[in-house]
Amino acid sequence: MALRTISIYRGDSGGGRFVDFQVDVEEGNVVLDVVLKVQAEQAPDLAVRWNCKAGRCGSCSAEINGHPRLMCMTRMSMFPADRPVYVAPLKTFPLVKDLVTDVSLNYQIAKTIPPFQPRPPDPDGLYRMSQEDVDRVQEFRRCIECFLCQNVCHVIRDHPENKARFYGPRWFVRLAELEMHPLDTADRRQLIREMAGVGFCNVTKCCTEVCPEHIKITDNAIIPLKERVVDLYFDPLRWLADRLKGKRPGAVGAQQ
Amino acid sequence: MAQRQAVAPPHRLGFAATLRRDTWWVEPALVLAALTVFFGYLTVSAFLDNWAFEIGPYLSPVFEPKLHGVYSQWWFSPALLILWGPAGFRLTCYYYRLAYGRSVFMSPPACAVGDLPPRYYGETRFPFILQNVHRYFLYVALVFIPLLWIGAIRGFHDPDEGWGVGLGSFMLVINAALLSLYTFSCHSLRHLVGGGLDCFSCSLYNRTRHRIWSWVSRLNANHRLYAWASLVFIVATDVYIRLVANGHITDPNTWSRF
Amino acid sequence: MPGYEVHEYDVLVVGAGGAGLRAAIAAAEEGARTAVVCKSLLGKAHTVMAEGGIAAALGTVDPDDNWRVHFRDTMRGGKLMNDWRMAMIHAQEAPERVLELERWGAVFDRTRDGRILQRPFGGHRYSRLAHVGDRTGLEMIRTLQQKAVALGIDVFMETTVSRILTDAGRVAGAVAYRRESGELLVFRARAVVLATGGVGKCYKITSNSWEYTGDGHSLAYWAGADLMDMEFVQFHPTGMVWPPSVRGILVTEGVRGEGGVLLNNKGERFMFNYIPEYYRAETAESVDEADRWYTDKRNNRRPPELLPRDVVARAINSEIKAGRGSPHGGVFLDIATRMGREQILRKLPGMYEQFLRLADVDITKEPMEVGPTMHYIMGGVRVDAETAATTVPGLYAAGEVAAGLHGANRLGGNSLSDLLVFGRRAGLHAARYAASLAQVPSISGDEIEEIANEMYAPFHCADGENPFSIQKELQETMQDLVGIVRTGDELKEALRRIQALKERAQRVSVPGNQQYNPGWHLAMDLRSLLTVAEGIALSALERKESRGAHTREDYPKEDPEQAKFNLVVRRNSDGEPVLEKVPRPELPEEVRKILEEA
Ligand SMILES: Cc1cc2nc3c(=O)[nH]c(=O)nc-3n(C[C@H](O)[C@H](O)[C@H](O)COP(=O)(O)OP(=O)(O)OC[C@H]3O[C@@H](n4cnc5c(N)ncnc54)[C@H](O)[C@@H]3O)c2cc1C
Ligand code: SF4
Ligand code: SF4
């Protein structure tokens, strides 16, 4: 055990400040342990979200020494013992209190995404998909909705006015999962360009860097979506080929 | 608080705003320096057609394919007829977009560090909307691959003395190899060969494309590495051949002429 | 008293885990105006943490599997204390519920011929768990969540229900508060579905999160419903033991399903020494046979590591007590020498990450250290098998909060299927009940005011008790005195301490204001925690035998006489709990036949 300083941001939309707490840190402690210890022993009204404490639910996102991370998967031993560890709320979302922010924007965006539309099943009523068909989709479905990627993405982090026209990386992961689902028949490319604003992303990959599930957000979701959008909007050859094959761009199932 | 805040404290908006306490600026600074040095050199090199870039079997890859006599205007170099292709390819490459997005335009300079430009439209407007033509540059780049390999093979064949081998021959081969790796790991290629499919197993054709997609995907995971390696190597090869051609160093080889 | 919002719905679902969401979907599809209330954000409920898989006799890996075998496994695992009708419905409907998830977009791991892959699990005779690596619960909750969003169901996130309102014995609605602002919300609802999950936070070492304070159990109890089988608390054999702060976090049974073995500090596969008579015929006798089973399941019997959880948990407990444990008070679970690195990373990526990040252990190279952790409560609200209705008209319960399906011990994977099967039934029947009511039951303003006064009391009590200390003491009491192995004296002591804590809980005080104030939230949860803890201890004291997950040192044997009743706790008119032994129905002939099939 060792006494260490943790500096937690305390405040709400009206302002606040970092408050230092001295805590006995045990071997193996993660930042969340220490925050909860502060809550139990020193500040019962310290607001923080968490559930699983095992990196599976995506509740405990915060900025630790300025890095967006899950508190429950960040060990105290990562940081020098003689300096305070700073824990701050996410920047991109409005602050509710202390470490809790209002992430409702994400749930609103989720509602605008056209849901899964499967093709009819095989004659026996089942669906068959091979593992290599679903590998890509399963990577995306690992997402635990921690919204760290949404938080770090400079498009909305540094330019709040873009929140109305850019869905953000988590939602490109979701859109990619639907678009690449072997059973899905809907075509969401127009939405991806026009409402989700995939063009705002300049592929600088901060989302990939912070994703605790190691989803290759930029390489495997966003860039392939950009390419699919190019197929529809910026590739006359492709457009012509689709026309010749009798497919109308934008039509459901246009991308077989 | 009276005035409406876009972000709540402890955060603030603005260039370089961050709570990070590490030396986040080192990486963009190094990348900026490297981009300036290497692309700067290539630009200058393209105009240096009066400084010999060819000797015996070796031709600097910057001037590949060879479609030139001697031009005397200072502003025109045969390399310009060729270089727009590879230049456009790299300029619109998804990796270089990251590299200069962070270092040159500083949007963002590093993760969780404030953007330089106060307003931001990304690739939704001119000029960056042009990034969407990347796949056309890819088609051009694909044409270059066989040309570079031909150049590399020619590097083993002296017009006067016939077949042989020298250090320069190897450099040309490695250069062609790295450029191939870079090109074949391209994101657009990955999409075109199979990434655009939704069902990989649905037909023999799709299964074949899935196999190719898997190969490209494996290469693609190292696209950044190939982007840098091929850039560094083309510069190195150009410098080397010029040094040999201008007699500053000697190329160890089996020919007797140089 | 401050004002409050009032919302009106046909069906109010409390809980947004698998059971709650499935219920809401069923209710909405039935045409009911439906809302879901949950304590956390949408998609963060406990279901998200489930790792191993969903049990359903799809028969994609073992064509011999069918609902009869699944039914029998469930009943045998539950030591025949299950409600047989529930177990039968569950086994019959689970496959369809899983296929339905696939139609809604879930992406399970696949067999070679493109169907849903199933993995072996403890107590299941055949490979039966549809899964996605070790994150099946995430797949399930995300699919349901997305379906619910597509149906436009209203969701009240970070909102806690603290009372169920009744009108002349029928459900009339609920009182809740928003965690963010502390504001009161009143729901008028014709029917309420409880899907609040479990009670893990009564214990110190648990795989459960802060949410598991037994709210649904307590809401039902205070509304006058019955709690049944509360003595049956499942300790999962494999939780993490080191470092201290992660003690209790689950290590999925999938590790053993994929071939992982348990070793003591002498390197022995000690489970061979703990095979109960009951399972001897179907368990491997030698290490060789056990190892052959993974590749040839027809001609070999199952490894003893895959015995039901109560058996494995007790075995580990005994090894540790006999001094054959690992350095940090657990035993070893080894997958590294049994599987290639690639395969481990593919099949158990979550476990790999969890151990590497939290314990500096690379499970592809070293064994894990594991020990029992409180995991699940088989007991809960007593419901009707067909409709999931409780004894209070208009009140339904499904998922972990309901009792009956699992009997004395739950098999791994049977919970997720439980959520789907009975979640759907609860939602459906709640919607039908709501539609059948001629008029909306009424709620009384006075009652709400009284409730509000109770809820906000901790702010007005100066220098009272710290809710965190009370919770901590309760957890220690339950861990030490109502744990895996119990004795009458210890249980009596536990009841005494719970009584004292109940009194102290009357005087909690919290600083700060009502805006997102976890201290205050916990103060209100204490009521549930104490209600549930008392129910568990009372029932455990009354069941004077060892059966399934309930082990009494002073009554170490199963007693056939005690298999004839279930224990029910309900509230008397003074608000005090009373116990009743409810006789179990005779098993019909055809059911007995299924149970006897080899
Ligand atoms: C680590 C772990 C791994 C597991 N692995 C498996 C597995 O592999 N297979 C399997 O079958 N089972 C597994 N289980 C068990 C299974 O996950 C749970 O039993 C199941 O998810 C419970 O689901 P539920 O819908 O009943 O409740 P939950 O998913 O827990 O949802 C409860 C909901 O109720 C809400 N709630 C609670 N109280 C209130 C209140 N007062 N007001 C409003 N809302 C409230 C919560 O916010 C939450 O949304 C596992 C459990 C754990 C902890
Ligand atoms: S890669 Fe695109 S989406 Fe990801 S953080 Fe950067 S700009 Fe945002
Ligand atoms: S994609 Fe990754 S970072 Fe983004 S919300 Fe999902 S898990 Fe979090």
Ligand code: FES
């Ligand atoms: S608490 Fe679940 S991810 Fe941290």
Ligand code: FES
């Ligand atoms: S993405 Fe870099 S070359 Fe195409």
